[in-house]
Amino acid sequence: MSRFNQLLIRSENGVQTITLNRPEKRNALNPALIEELTMALYDAESCDCGVVILTGAGSAFCAGLDLEHLQTLEAHTYEENRRDSENMARALRTLYDFPKPVIAAVNGPAIAGGMGLATIPDFTLAVPEAKFGYTEVKIGFIPAIVASFLLRQVGEKRTRELLLTGKLIKAQEAYALGLVTQVVAAEDLMQTAQALAQCLLQNSPQAMTAVKRLLAKHARHRLDDEIEEAIMANSMQRSTEDFKEGVRAFLERRKADWPSQHAKV
Numbered sequence: 001m002s003r004f005n006q007l008l009i010r011s012e013n014g015v016q017t018i019t020l021n022r023p024e025k026r027n028a029l030n031p032a033l034i035e036e037l038t039m040a041l042y043d044a045e046s047c048d049c050g051v052v053i054l055t056g057a058g059s060a061f062c063a064g065l066d067l068e069h070l071q072t073l074e075a076h077t078y079e080e081n082r083r084d085s086e087n088m089a090r091a092l093r094t095l096y097d098f099p100k101p102v103i104a105a106v107n108g109p110a111i112a113g114g115m116g117l118a119t120i121p122d123f124t125l126a127v128p129e130a131k132f133g134y135t136e137v138k139i140g141f142i143p144a145i146v147a148s149f150l151l152r153q154v155g156e157k158r159t160r161e162l163l164l165t166g167k168l169i170k171a172q173e174a175y176a177l178g179l180v181t182q183v184v185a186a187e188d189l190m191q192t193a194q195a196l197a198q199c200l201l202q203n204s205p206q207a208m209t210a211v212k213r214l215l216a217k218h219a220r221h222r223l224d225d226e227i228e229e230a231i232m233a234n235s236m237q238r239s240t241e242d243f244k245e246g247v248r249a250f251l252e253r254r255k256a257d258w259p260s261q262h263a264k265v
Contacts, residue, residue: 006033007040008057015197016049020117023058028066029113031087037117038091041098050205051197052098054121055105055190061130062114071251074244081235088113089145089227095120096149096223097216099209101200105193106130107186111168116146119153119179122212125193126171127186132179133168140246140256142237144230148223153179 002009008019018040020027027033044052056062073081095102095117102121109131110118118124118132126132134143134150143150143163150159154177162169174180184192200208237243241259249256 004036004040006030007036009040009043011047011049013194013198014048014050014201015053015194016044016047016051017053017055018044020054020056020062023056023060025066026058026060026063026109027056027114028063028069029088030066030069031084033066034087034091038087038094041091041094045099050100050201052100052102053105053190053193053197054095054102054117055193056107058108060108060114061104061106061110062117063109064112064114064135067251070247073238074247076238078235078239081238082231085145085231085234089231092116092120092145092149093223093227097212099212100205101197101208101212103193103196105189106171106180107189112136112143113146116149119174120149123181123196124174124179125182125184125189125196126174126180127189128171128183129186130171130174131168132171132174133166134163135166135168137164137166138246139250140237140240140242140244140258142233144234144237145227147230148226152219153177 006020006022008021010017018037020033022028022033076084101123103123103125104118104121106118106124106126108127108129111131111133112135115132115134134146136143147159147163150162158177171180171183175183182192245259246256
């Protein structure tokens with residue numbers, strides 16, 4: 001029996017494919033899925049696979065935070081919010097530091113935390129219909145943990161644009177920004193990912209691991225500090241009135257009336 005309830009794991013020809021398997025929820029993130037993904041990456045690190053492919057079941061790659069989990073956040077304590085933030089940071093950092101090549105096969109929308117999962121891997125293949133966006137500011141939240149990774153990928157100006165507007169971008173624009181490695185027709189996505197994996201398997205595993213560890217080492221100390229600051233900012237933001245109003249407005253499908261707009265100067 002599988003240890004995983006929200007993931008599908010398949011190993012074949014030296015490749016471990018991890019599939020986010022909540023298609024009815026558009027593979028939205030909840031604490032259980034985040035924990036399972038981290039565990040699956042730990043397992044893949046020590047197994048005999050040489051490459052990992054990360055993808056989503058159904059029509060979406062990952063739609064961001066699960067609506068049911070979002071509804072519970074207003075009642076969380078700071079300590080609970082911090083644990084939540086630490087778990088997400090651990091998953092993203094594990095993905096970033098992973099010693100073997102990782103390919104994201106993005107089969108549909110990758111939003112908020114889902115965009116982090118889609119773009120942090122070494123290679124990101126995306127279907128033309130895929131959309132990407134860090135939409136947190138639209139509900140009074142902040143994409144704190146992903147900010148450090150995004151800065152390294154696209155620079156400060158583009159990071160500010162994406163995080164402050166919360167806009168969605170298409171796969172081709174993400175490719176132009178360097179967030180996507182290749183745009184691939186939907187019917188060819190997994191075949192292309194497998195072909196890339198087989199190409200990588202021809203290389204020295206030790207050398208590829210050494211390259212990845214070297215790159216991770218360059219960023220390690222700064223990332224440690226930045227992610228700790230991000231966890232604190234993330235946890236604190238969840239207690240703000242703007243966040244509470246943003247979540248209520250989102251759930252009620254109305255425009256938010258931001259309390260900070262009415263605050264006395």
